[in-house]
Amino acid sequence: MLAVGEPAPDFALPDQEGKVHRLSDYRGRWVVLYFYPKDDTPGCTKEACGFRDHMGSLVALGAVVLGVSADDVESHRRFAEKYGLNFPLLADPNKEAIAAYGAWGKKNLYGKEVEGVLRQTFLIDPEGRIAKVWRKVSPEGHALEVAEALKALRGA
Template identity: 45%
Template sequence: MPAAKKPAAPAKTTAAKSTAAKTSAAKKPAAPKPAAKAAPAAAGPAEGAAAPAFSMPASGGRTVSSASLKGKAYLLYFYPKADTPGCTKQACGVQEALPQLGKLGLEIIGVSPDPMKPIEKFAEKYKLTFPLASDEDHKVAEAYGTWVEKSMYGKTYMGMERSSFLIDGAGKVRKVWRKVKPEEHAAQVMEAAKGL
């Protein structure tokens, strides 16, 4: 009799194990979901593609638009926030290079999601004479693939990727820079603009 009772215990353990295996197997398909969220990569126009159209208010009471730039070469550079260290370094570098870039026939437009008030203050503070445009609804940034998911301190949020697009007189994207380093930007643009 005791011998007959002993095999019953392992049978229960095996049943419990198989139930646990089924439960964990049922939970496993939920794991790939976070990977699907991380998938969105920067889209936007590739080199050689037509530049998306835009029209935005800009510093100095100006309006910048792709229509008004028809036939001209220009640089559209996207930056995260006015008057922050990296954005200031980038803007001042562009301002410094403006005479040379002008000789190459290149117009410059900076774009951020800031409202006009901080943009105007930024332009005045650093004497930035090229237009700084406001893309508050980030529609232009979305068209250029620069409104992306970012993460800081374990939290994810949507924000502006520091990227630039060199566009020729025919409205075609000639050069794309992603995740631009502020201190190198002006020199890179100058070199690329020589080939326009």
């Protein structure tokens, strides 16, 4: 389980346009890396639209937002277009980054225990280290919560 202060695992994943993003591409910037279960589902849509709507304040704080799920590039493209998402959604169908960040595991879905992508967020500092982790995320208001934490960490 990744902890604050540890190096964030690098990855190379395509976004909704097919462009490959590596965590190392963002050295020198804050990165909001959030894992979510599935494109175009109620909670994931609420969370993604929250990041879309708070993008101005996150960018002003020097951060980029990267969403990751096990959905494919085409699913991400449809999801991003449908909701006007203004940040990369990274496709991880092989669950390599998802596993590296510990964002895969057992969860309850409609009263049944299933395995899947866990809704978690990692705030990564400009040196590539984990600065803050949210293990249990509530989609409602999460983007604002992340912006407030970033503001506090930056002393802004």
